[in-house]
Amino acid sequence: MSADNKQSLPAITLAAIGVVYGDIGTSPLYTLRECLSGQFGFGVERDAVFGFLSLIFWLLILVVSVKYLTFVMRADNAGEGGILTLMSLAGRHTSAKMTSVLVIMGLIGGSFFYGEVVITPAISVMSAIEGLEIAAPQLDAYIVPLSIVVLTLLFMIQKHGTGMVGKLFAPVMMLWFLVLAVLGARSIMANPEVLQALNPAWAIHFFLEYKTVSFFALGAVVLSITGVEALYADMGHFGKLPIRIAWFSVVLPSLVLNYFGQGALLLKTPEAIKNPFFLLAPDWALIPLMILATLATVIASQAVISGVFSLTRQAVRLGYLSPMRIIHTSEMESGQIYVPAINWLLYISVVIVIVSFEHSSNLAAAYGIAVTGTMVLTSILCCTVAAQSWRWNRIAVLLMGFAFLCIDIPLFSANVVKIFSGGWLPLCLALVMLIIMTTWKSERFRLLRRMHEHGNSLEAMIASLEKSPPVRVPGTAVYMSRALNVIPFAMLHNLKHNKVLHERVVLLTLRTEDAPYVHNVRRVAIEQLSPTFWRVVASYGWRETPNVEEVFHRCGLEGLSCRMMETSFFMSHESLIIGKRPWYLRLRGKLFMALQRNALRAPDQFEIPPNRVIELGTQVEI
Structure with a gap:
């Protein structure tokens, strides 16, 4: 000592x-x-x-x-x-x-x-x-x-x-x-x-x-x-x-x-x-x-x-x-x-x-x-x-x-x-x-499973978009992805309704590790999936608060430079409806809907500048 x-x-x-x-x-x-x-x-x-x-x-x-x-x-x-x-x-x-x-x-x-x-x-x-x-x-x-x-x-x-x-x-x-x-x-x-x-x-x-x-x-x-x-x-x-x-x-x-x-x-x-x-x-x-x-x-x-x-x-x-x-x-x-x-x-x-x-x-x-x-x-x-x-x-x-x-x-x-x-x-x-x-x-697990049951492959979709790209617009699009190798819901809806894609697309996953803190050396992992697609995985401990601006600052230090004023964050906003269930599961579903309505929104949760956020709504049956 x-x-x-x-x-x-x-x-x-x-x-x-x-x-x-x-x-x-x-x-x-x-x-x-x-x-x-x-x-x-x-x-x-x-x-x-x-x-x-x-x-x-x-x-x-x-x-x-x-x-x-x-x-x-x-x-x-x-x-x-x-x-x-x-x-x-x-x-x-x-x-x-x-x-x-x-x-x-x-x-x-x-x-x-x-x-x-x-x-x-x-x-x-x-x-x-x-x-x-x-x-x-x-x-x-x-x-x-x-x-x-x-x-x-x-x-x-x-x-x-x-x-x-x-x-x-x-x-x-x-x-x-x-x-x-x-x-x-x-x-x-x-x-x-x-x-x-x-x-x-x-x-x-x-x-x-x-x-x-x-x-x-x-x-x-x-x-x-x-x-x-x-x-x-x-x-x-x-x-x-x-x-x-x-x-x-x-x-x-x-x-x-x-x-x-x-x-x-x-x-x-x-x-x-x-x-x-x-x-x-x-x-x-x-x-x-x-x-x-x-x-x-x-x-x-x-x-x-x-x-x-x-x-x-x-x-x-x-x-x-x-x-x-x-x-x-x-x-x-x-x-x-x-x-x-x-x-x-x-x-x-x-x-x-x-x-x-x-x-x-x-x-x-x-x-x-x-x-x-x-x-x-x-x-x-x-x-x-x-x-x-x-x-x-x-x-x-x-x-x-x-x-x-x-x-x-x-x-x-x-x-x-x-x-x-x-x-x-x-x-x-x-x-x-x-x-x-x-x-x-x-119920959160059930919701994510329903949202990802479309069965499309992320790798196949990226290859298809690179081969036959839609209209490209300037800037960087960040899609929040809760799981690796899964197509973000917001990206599917953006392509379906707007039929455009940004020049550079970043799939961002924020992961909570089984530790109170994560060392800054292991904070960000960057992988280039194609010429215009990147995957960023940011790891945090359960005693830490994620901060997207900090994540992209570290990305810039490792070669993936993103200016916040030229970056748009696309997120999905789910409107929930309860499907056929027994009465006790229906009660649990209503409780989850109440919790979801009052939960802190992702832009506030991850400290994303509100003027850079675009939310795309979808209705999901749980």
């Missing part, structure tokens, strides 16, 4: 604390309160406190430290992570049938994230502002309005980007974790008996004593690890080493100290279960702590909002969502983006959730089912990558998968009972997103 990198590692680690650990770092606000609130039939009893603390500690160790930081983060695609990346890696060396199963699993995991991201900002911000119940009980009625105001401001600033706000993230979250540690340590010193809960025997004793009830209580314990997927999804921003250093040096010790501090307080003062986090602080610190908690939860919310923007861009580039407007808010960092449609749909959903559930405890009853579902899918996909791509010993992979699922499946099963108390909400949102993604992918 160079001296420069050594100097930058602490800065990157600090930044990782600010962005990656916002969600999991704010879970002490509500986790232990929900565990011991009495909903499972037992209250603040010594065995229950020790049992929950032991379960929380060992979940943090086994799930976060061992599973995600040690194993799952090994599965990266050019440094990038996330459930769709894992899906892509898992399907590289498997059969077509198995790949289809893995794709569905990855899409379900991505859909779960959309369902989870609606609850995260709501429960985090409400938990922080609920400190008013302790500091000023007469202001209790203002918790919901204040939560909406804070989140409204958060969603409004998204269009300005997170660059400036991001500079405040790391110091605020570092202060937050230090405060967590200090408050917890202060309480532990007053009652060090609580440290006995580090012994896993207390977790086992908890299951033996409370039997069936203890299983359902896992649904509350899982709140301590919500946000764990962010470790993997944000790997591309910071790298593996800073994320691991941040966890083991700052985040894990702070969380453990705070949870055990809350436990020590409850052993001494059981009535503190009303809000054990805020009651850890002395009276004079309540208002400053509430302000700090609100800032920390806003940062946690910002992290998941940025995450859903990144997931949306990845899904669009991979062809699972319709093209939509994606704005880059930073000239230096490609990961800082803003998706207006997703931002405001998410905002409306979050406000509805806050108004409907009214209290963070009600939201906690709905939280966790999507998180644990994603954890199960991550375990299966990770083991598939280990067996197929890394060529690990099959027995070792089976043992690893068995160990992961022995934790994940009980956690998921315990959360399934939350369906009737609010868990239906993230599941319904996830189902809607899954239907949209599978509909767009399958």
Whole structure:
């Protein structure tokens, strides 16, 4: 490691604390309160406190430290992570049938994230502002309005980007974790008996004593690890080493100290279960702590909002969502983006959730089912990558998968009972997103197949046009072609109706590769098909935005010079009609037509000068 990198590692680690650990770092606000609130039939009893603390500690160790930081983060695609990346890696060396199963699993995991991201900002911000119940009980009625105001401001600033706000993230979250540690340590010193809960025997004793009830209580314990997927999804921003250093040096010790501090307080003062986090602080610190908690939860919310923007861009580039407007808010960092449609749909959903559930405890009853579902899918996909791509010993992979699922499946099963108390909400949102993604992918494939079923050969057509050319006009015509060796629909219609051809014809294909970035050396591939026909294939990664002007600038450097003011871009515009179908496929067809109507047009999607675009319409039956 160079001296420069050594100097930058602490800065990157600090930044990782600010962005990656916002969600999991704010879970002490509500986790232990929900565990011991009495909903499972037992209250603040010594065995229950020790049992929950032991379960929380060992979940943090086994799930976060061992599973995600040690194993799952090994599965990266050019440094990038996330459930769709894992899906892509898992399907590289498997059969077509198995790949289809893995794709569905990855899409379900991505859909779960959309369902989870609606609850995260709501429960985090409400938990922080609920400190008013302790500091000023007469202001209790203002918790919901204040939560909406804070989140409204958060969603409004998204269009300005997170660059400036991001500079405040790391110091605020570092202060937050230090405060967590200090408050917890202060309480532990007053009652060090609580440290006995580090012994896993207390977790086992908890299951033996409370039997069936203890299983359902896992649904509350899982709140301590919500946000764990962010470790993997944000790997591309910071790298593996800073994320691991941040966890083991700052985040894990702070969380453990705070949870055990809350436990020590409850052993001494059981009535503190009303809000054990805020009651850890002395009276004079309540208002400053509430302000700090609100800032920390806003940062946690910002992290998941940025995450859903990144997931949306990845899904669009991979062809699972319709093209939509994606704005880059930073000239230096490609990961800082803003998706207006997703931002405001998410905002409306979050406000509805806050108004409907009214209290963070009600939201906690709905939280966790999507998180644990994603954890199960991550375990299966990770083991598939280990067996197929890394060529690990099959027995070792089976043992690893068995160990992961022995934790994940009980956690998921315990959360399934939350369906009737609010868990239906993230599941319904996830189902809607899954239907949209599978509909767009399958119906788009059907549409392209219908458009290319004319059966004409590209090579034969070019040879015929060169031998008996129609009227030639000056300039360059660019025809967007979605697939190689296929005659673009727009070219067929131009020849049919206008009966002319430009002096030079370029067939342009923009291809998304199975990688986050494509090196500029491999950006453009040029092939001359005949004296007047050229094929240009421009490759982009799924984290990049195609730009046609950039493509032709690179073509000019390689000998194919095109002046934009002398170039016309021909595109087809499809008017869709639904053919004979069963009723359920007819509904899917109508959904696809709605998505197609509202999709971003190709000139905007590929940044083509609008005054150089000619659209030729056609009617297609799907």
